[in-house]
Amino acid sequence: MNGPWDVSSDCTPHCAVHAAPRATAPVRARRGAVFAHTVRRALTDGERLADPVRLRGHAAALLDALGIRVEGATGLSAGNGPGTLVVANHISWLDILALLAVEPVTLLAKREVGGWPVVGGLARRAGTHFIDRTHPRRLPDTVRQVAELLGSGRSVAVFPQATTWCTAAQGDFRRATFQAALDAGAPVRPVTLGYTQQGRPSTAAAFCGEDTFAGSLRRVLAARELTIRVTAHPALTAVGTDLDRRELAALAARAVRGGPQAVAVAAARRAPAPVASVPASPAHV
Known part of the structure; x- marks a missing residue:
């Protein structure tokens, strides 16, 4: 725990389990070499990495180097006007790459992410906004900054669970960033990130507890x-409704966890002009 605003997960590295036989040593070695080369190529882009097209390309290339497929959504933002607050469950450092490979939105992440090997450097160059959770008094300023980004038309992705869990079903949604969506009149896009191996649910990519990046990377290389x-x-x-941030966060959490009533309840309380949505598709990104 880094402060009173921090979150502790019940998950540990023991939660990370392969759902399929591990890749052979030659495959792991080849993936590791290609991944290292792809990381160096991305980092040499420097400030140019913030360009959406280049950022999306690098994120997709890094996942491809690891032998990882990304399936599902082809976009995250919801129509014109204010940006979209994209809220997703948090399982792994790979979550960041997956979201960026779908759509290069602005990321809001805990300060510790900036110090992670590989992902931290990419996140900083991509213009990620980092939260210092050791100083809760800075929270209102963070909410204001996110509201300004959304109001300017930029979509922002956050992980409201505030830490990583081994499945999407765990972890409460913190409500603060939902206030930013309310202040900006911005739509909220719930997103579920799920990991499978050979079609079976897998926790091999989970990055929890006292896990290290090196240990997590070794598992991913072997997946x-x-x-x-x-x-x-x-x-x-919440435009035109009486929804507050607590209710908005609860609806988003229910949608992320697959609750069948989430969409119906939200639709019943929407403004007359519904926000456009981008349906998930089976396209391979």
């Missing part, structure tokens, strides 16, 4: 047929 499914649920909006 056979690892696929990340990005499911973009219908957008939620």
Whole structure:
């Protein structure tokens, strides 16, 4: 725990289990070499990495180097006007790459992510906004900044669970960033990130507890047929309703966890002009 605003997960590295036989040593070695080369190529882009087209390309290339497929959504933002607050469950450092490979939105991440090997450097160059959770008094300023980004038309992706869990069903949604969506009149896009191996649910990519990046990377390199499914649920909006941030967060959490009532309840309380949504598709990104 880094402060009173921090979150502790019940998950540990023991939660990370392969759902398929591990890749052979030659395959792991080849993936590692290609991944290292792809990381160096991305980092040499420097400030140019913030360009959406280049950022998306690098994220997709890094996942491809690891032998990982991304399936599902082809976009995350919901229509014109304010940007979209994209809220997703958090399982792995791979979540960031998966979201960026679908759509290069602005990321809001805990300060510790900036120090992660590989992902931290990419996140900084991509213009990620980092939260210092050791100083709760800075929260209102963070909410204001996110609201300004959304109001300017930029979509922002956040992980409301505030830490990683081994499945999408765990972890409460923190409500603060939902206030930013309310202040900006922005839609909220719930997104579920799920990991499978050979079609079976897998926790091999989970990055939890006292796990290290090196240990997690070794598991990922050994994961056979690892696929990340990005499911973009219908957008939620509180415009013209009496929804507050607590209720909006609860609806988003329910959608991310697959609750059948989430969309119906949200639709019943929407403004007369519904927010456009980007349906998930089976296209391979």
